Amino acid sequence: MITSKYTIRERNEAIILQKIIDENIVSRANLATITNLNKASVSAITKKLMEEELIKEVGIGNASSQGGRKPVLLTFNRRSSLVLALDIGTNYVEGVLSFIDGTFIETIKKRKIDINEQTVITHIREIISELSEYTPETRHGVVGMTVAIHGIVVNNEIVYTPNYPLDHIKLFDELSNSFDFPIFLENEANLAALGEYTFSSKFNSLVSISIHGGIGAGIVENGLLRNGKHGKAGEIGHSILFPGGKQCPCGNEGCLERYASHRALYDQIEDTLNVHNINSDRIKEYYDENNQQVKEILLENANYLSIGINNLSSLYDPEIVVINSSVYQKIPELIDYLNKNLVSRFTRDVIVMNSPLQSSATLLGAVTKSAQNFLNIQNLKFID
Ligand SMILES: [Zn+2]
Known part of the structure; x- marks a missing residue:
């Protein structure tokens, strides 16, 4: 294994930065105590972070009980850098220009458009061009762009998109060749989970279930998405509920989403x-x-x-399950019903709740992905 002073210093920088974000306001002396780094290291690292405008001084704290000088307090500079977040839906593209802490500066949505291999790049370019007109002056500018894809994505490669024909283009290469900042492609339900994890939940393990025409889930532990080898982890819509049940386009019979998705619900009511x-x-x-x-x-x-x-919880044992569904949002009594149904000794501790972020979850997850990369912090939380 190769290690160097450089990588250790980088790691310590990330640790200090994360503690400043987590604590919101903190003195150098407290940072030394929390991180077990010596005061000289904390002093050197915070000096560098100040020079990079990633942190700033916000005032003077109280002297310790032993007296002495009053400490200078530090906080994360939420306005140092920008990210772009895009959601490529089946007939829309939504884009956001955001500060790195998830504060949206401008949102643009193109609706009722045709998304295919020929048009998608043009739509993306146009939205980025329109968003760039709102770019405020910042130290680092745009530090990353994450694109949500409604389909299977593995390591930035689109593998399978059942709802639109995007699985034969090299979108990552096309975008990387056009822009200077790092690009990430990720599944939409996974990003929704990451958004909830970073911006709405204090918990360290979370499952987010997105219900629409189908059912998908994202699984996050300590800030890390569990994608699986082929990017298909969390595809609970295609877990089998009834052997020999309704035919599913995936090739199975009796898949959960043939019974519990909005499509199934709407069909049955109609x-x-x-x-x-x-x-x-x-x-x-x-x-x-x-x-x-x-x-x-x-x-x-x-x-x-x-x-x-129940089945998902017995596999992943999450602290919280977040439901992202327009029906459950409008009828919260259904969430109570779900909680009442989870009574086994393996699942009764799981909390099920409606998504606090709702339609913003995916875009905020896209912000997270770029922010994690730029700040070099995996377990990132921006909760006020
Ligand atoms: Zn299926």
């Missing part, structure tokens, strides 16, 4: 009530009108989901 164009708003209206048929279907759907959560 068939039962003989109506069209069901959406989460309509379902909420039926629910408030106390429509018994819809309520039964909702509970059945949630019951299937709770089996999926």
Whole structure:
């Protein structure tokens, strides 16, 4: 194994920086105590971080009980650098220019557009060009861009995109050749999990379940996404609920998402009530009108989901499961129902809750990915 003073110093820099972010406001003396680094090292590292404008002084603290000089307090400089975050949906591209701490400066969304191999690069370029007009003066400028893909991604390579034809282009190479900053491609549900981890949760292990036409999950432990060898970790939508059940396009029969996704829910309500164009708003209206048929279907759907959560929890033992769903968001009683269903001695400690970030989760996860890389901090938390 090769080590050098350089890598050790870099590591200590990251440790100090992380502690300053975690503590929000802290003195050099406290940093030395928390990190077990000597005061001279802390002094040298904080000097360098100050020069790079990654941290700043914010005032004078109280003297210790033994008296002596009052300490200068340090804080993370949330305005030192910028990141770009993009979400490539099936018929939209949403882009955000953000400070490194997840404070959005500008958001642009192009809707009802055709996403394919010919158009995607143009759409991305246009959105970046429009966002760049809002770029404020910062020390480091844009330090990374992360692009959310609705499909399987392995090491920045798009492997499989069932909802749009993007699995035959070298998007990472194209973007890396066009821009100076580091580029990352990542699955959308994984980024949603990373966003919740960094910006909404104090917990160290988290599963985020995104429910829409299908069901996907992202798994984060100590800031690290669990992608699996082929990028397919967390694809619980395709875990089998009923052997020999409904045919799924993936090749299995009886997959969870054929029973517990929004598509499954909407189809069943449309068939039962003989109506069209069901959406989460309509379902909420039926629910408030106390429509018994819809309520039964909702509970059945949630019951299937709770089996999926049970199975996922017994594999990963997360502290918290975050549900990202427009239906669960509008009918929070369904979350109570999920929690009541998780009664086994293996899953009863798991907390299920609605996503605090909702539609921002994926873009905030994209911010996290670039920020983790630039700051060299994996276990990054920005929680006020
Ligand atoms: Zn399937």
